Amino acid sequence: MSSPLSLGAVSAVLRNLLDNGLVDTAPALGTVKVTAVAPDTIAVDEPDAPPSLNLFLYRVTPNQGWRNTDLPAYDGDGARRTNPPLALDLHYLLTAYGSADFQAEIMLGYAMYLLHERPVLDRAAIRRALDPNPLGPSILPPAFQALTAADLADQAEAITVTPEPLDTEELARLWSAMQAHYRPTAGYVVSVVLIQATKPSRPALPVLTRGPVDRSTGRDRGVVVEPSLLPPFPTLERVGIPHARQAARLGDTITLFGHHLAGASATAHFGHRLLDEPNEVAVGTVTDPHTIEVPLPSGADAERDWPAGLWTVTVSVVPPGAAESRRSTAVALPLAPRPSLPPVSVARDAATGAVTVVLDVRPRVRPAQSARLALGGTEAEADEHRDPLAPLTFRLPGLTAGPKWARLTVDGVESLLVDRSAAPPVFDPGQAVDVPS
Incomplete structure (x- = not known):
């Protein structure tokens, strides 16, 4: 060439x-x-x-x-x-x-x-x-x-x-x-x-067998034909969150929808931009080829290891008749932060009128994450936080006195202010902050 x-x-x-x-x-x-x-x-x-x-x-x-x-x-x-x-x-x-x-x-x-x-x-x-x-x-x-x-x-x-x-x-x-x-x-x-490029290449070896070989006859299995328009591999299509919420919380049981999900040794892999290796949740044997229910962990260890934000979810499963596991496609899972209310402290500066809110958050907010707090129609970015175990501090100018609905956003995922388990949906009464005069 x-x-x-x-x-x-x-x-x-x-x-x-x-x-x-x-x-x-x-x-x-x-x-x-x-x-x-x-x-x-x-x-x-x-x-x-x-x-x-x-x-x-x-x-x-x-x-x-x-x-x-x-x-x-x-x-x-x-x-x-x-x-x-x-x-x-x-x-x-x-x-x-x-x-x-x-x-x-x-x-x-x-x-x-x-x-x-x-x-x-x-x-x-x-x-x-x-x-x-x-x-x-x-x-x-x-x-x-x-x-x-x-x-x-x-x-x-x-x-x-x-x-x-x-x-x-x-x-x-x-x-x-x-x-x-x-x-x-x-x-x-x-x-x-x-x-043509002159870069070194490594061509694939010739195919000798198509599938497992029967030792008694010496013949391979051959090509497996599946009468379907869907690819015959584990595939995730979407994530189901309880009560059709926009984001999940730690402790929820989420449902993964897709096809060809049945098999043994199923494991859900959760990846996050701040983690070097994904978190894994063992599921075990799955009999339904279209859904997998995965419980998210809760507790102090989960609050430390599962930061809020956008996650990617994949599933590895050993299909029936196969010897090795296969990894599915990925879907997105938003994990919402949960502000601990009432706040640690809410104080108004007598000179400037600005309100300082010190708020504890679960899961823990890491130093590399961004956090914003909105009280009513006023919003502010969190002060620099280097200790993930310490609460966050927000300074909101021009905030009037009285009860305000609180919305906390961490890495683009907002806390769950609306209670969708009720019909019709209502604001969660526990997500309000009383601002002093």
């Missing part, structure tokens, strides 16, 4: 082909300058400008034949398994510039004839065009010397040069976009250039 230098290498090979071909087949034209630059950089108003041909790469498109042959793949350890090539088609404009009558037409005719006679860029021609040794490396510009490392001649598929008809509307758009004076032009497409 080729390297990323291949685009420049193709242009260099085509320019070399035209340059040498005009010298051999059309000596009567004299010296013809062959370039590969943008048309707007060519001076066309100079009276003594020599005749020239210009090859301009104006578009690059994916090759449809090679585009979907492979995709980048990695194994379970993150090691690269494949290096799929980047397959490209290169679209060129071949333009002739001449100041005398019929000069441009004659040069364009010879150039098109040369490309017609060489519809395939063979490997020997590519190597000759890119090899600087005959001329000496000091004669060639550094950019051209680098193209020898393109490995263009070693790619798997040959490079073809094919005319690409361009109608007057497309030509008008191209030359208007380039803001250059139109000259006799022909379009060509060069296909295919294969650019």
